[in-house]
Amino acid sequence: MAEQGYEEHVAPNQYYDRQFDIEAAKILPGEYYATRRDMLIVTVLGSCVAACIRDRASGIGGMNHFMLPESGDNEDPLSQSARYGTYAMEMLINQLIKLGAKRPNLEAKVFGGGNVMRHFTVHNIGERNAAFVLDYLGTEKIRVSAQDLVGIYPRKVYFFPKTGKVLVKRLKNIHNNTIFEREKEYSSRLQVTPIAGEVELF
Amino acid sequence: MAKSILTVDDSASIRQMVSFTLKGAGYEVVEAVDGEDGLQKARTKTFNLILSDQNMPRLDGIGLIKALRGMPQYKMVPILMLTTESSDAMKTQGRAAGATGWLVKPFDPQKLLEVVKKVIG
Numbered sequence: 445m446a447e448q449g450y451e452e453h454v455a456p457n458q459y460y461d462r463q464f465d466i467e468a469a470k471i472l473p474g475e476y477y478a479t480r481r482d483m484l485i486v487t488v489l490g491s492c493v494a495a496c497i498r499d500r501a502s503g504i505g506g507m508n509h510f511m512l513p514e515s516g517d518n519e520d521p522l523s524q525s526a527r528y529g530t531y532a533m534e535m536l537i538n539q540l541i542k543l544g545a546k547r548p549n550l551e552a553k554v555f556g557g558g559n560v561m562r563h564f565t566v567h568n569i570g571e572r573n574a575a576f577v578l579d580y581l582g583t584e585k586i587r588v589s590a591q592d593l594v595g596i597y598p599r600k601v602y603f604f605p606k607t608g609k610v611l612v613k614r615l616k617n618i619h620n621n622t623i624f625e626r627e628k629e630y631s632s633r634l635q636v637t638p639i640a641g642e643v644e645l646f
Numbered sequence: 647m648a649k650s651i652l653t654v655d656d657s658a659s660i661r662q663m664v665s666f667t668l669k670g671a672g673y674e675v676v677e678a679v680d681g682e683d684g685l686q687k688a689r690t691k692t693f694n695l696i697l698s699d700q701n702m703p704r705l706d707g708i709g710l711i712k713a714l715r716g717m718p719q720y721k722m723v724p725i726l727m728l729t730t731e732s733s734d735a736m737k738t739q740g741r742a743a744g745a746t747g748w749l750v751k752p753f754d755p756q757k758l759l760e761v762v763k764k765v766i767g
Contacts, residue, residue, distance in 0.1 A: 521662065521663060521666055522663055522666065522667060522755050526663070527663070527752045527753060527754070528752055530657070530659045530660065530663070530752070531730070531751050531752035531753075533659075534657055534659075534660070534730055534751065535730055537657070538701045538730050541701055541703070542701065546703070547656060547703055580659060583658045583659050583662070584657060584658055584659060585658070638754070639752045639754065640752060640753075640754030640757055641732065641749060641750030641751050641752055641753065641754070642732065642749075642750045643747065643748070643749050643750075643757050643760075643761055644737065644747060644748045644749075645746065645747040645761065645764070645765075646741045646745060646746060646747055646748070
């Protein structure tokens with residue numbers, strides 16, 4: 445199957461984190477990761493958002509990292525952005541359910557949506573992402589137990605799904621443009637791809 | 647009389663978007679929250695089309711298709727899957743269970759309407 449620009453991927457970057465002495469997965473824009481093991485999931489967010497979702501009974505948990513495409517009317521329930529955001533959230537939730545999580549046990553902590561990207565034409569892109577994720581979780585009746593959204597700083601988020609603990613570091617001194625470049629590249633990828641999956645009639 | 651469609655998905659967001667799309671095109675829509683709920687609703691009335699997600703609590707989409715195909719009134723009714731699952735292995739399972747077609751999410755309203763029109767008019 446041809447790879448689509450919007451496609452969400454399981455995070456391929458895994459390593460051993462010496463600081464926390466634990467196995468870790470690093471997530472980039474457009475990726476997600478879910479596990480039933482005692483692990484650390486890490487990401488760095490500019491205007492993107494990340495939802496850390498876990499089953500509070502079993503400790504099965506995961507994180508995604510996404511932004512809405514710039515195109516699309518906020519009021520249109522079927523806009524490209526609403527459909528993509530819904531898809532990005534569902535990919536993570538489905539993975540959790542496949543690992544054994546129960547929908548009624550899910551709770552979320554949400555981060556990001558900073559106003560950090562000056563080159564976006566939609567200036568409130570971080571706020572749109574933040575508003576979307578809260579709205580989505582409300583519709584799905586998934587409780588939000590913690591949040592650190594919008595503001596001016598990029599964030600580094602450390603999520604320990606087994607316990608539900610999250611550490612957020614606000615990055616006040618950025619030494620290079622990597623975060624912004626990655627978000628920009630991801631955003632351009634979303635702009636050029638129609639948000640639509642394949643159809644096959646048997 | 648408007649044709650009736652049963653949409654089965656555990657995500658409230660997807661149910662809202664699918665219902666909005668189909669009702670806008672003049673179809674009558676009933677929502678179910680998982681395969682088990684879908685099966686119960688399908689017993690109370692015979693729909694013209696079933697549109698189902700795959701990954702759901704209690705009873706998944708393929709389980710729902712198998713159960714429906716075992717009911718005389720659903721032998722010939724089109725059943726479409728609308729799912730994040732895009733692998734050929736899953737599609738093969740769906741086809742073997744009796745699915746009429748397979749739509750991969752993210753869902754596109756225009757494509758959905760085209761397919762629905764094609765299978766039930």
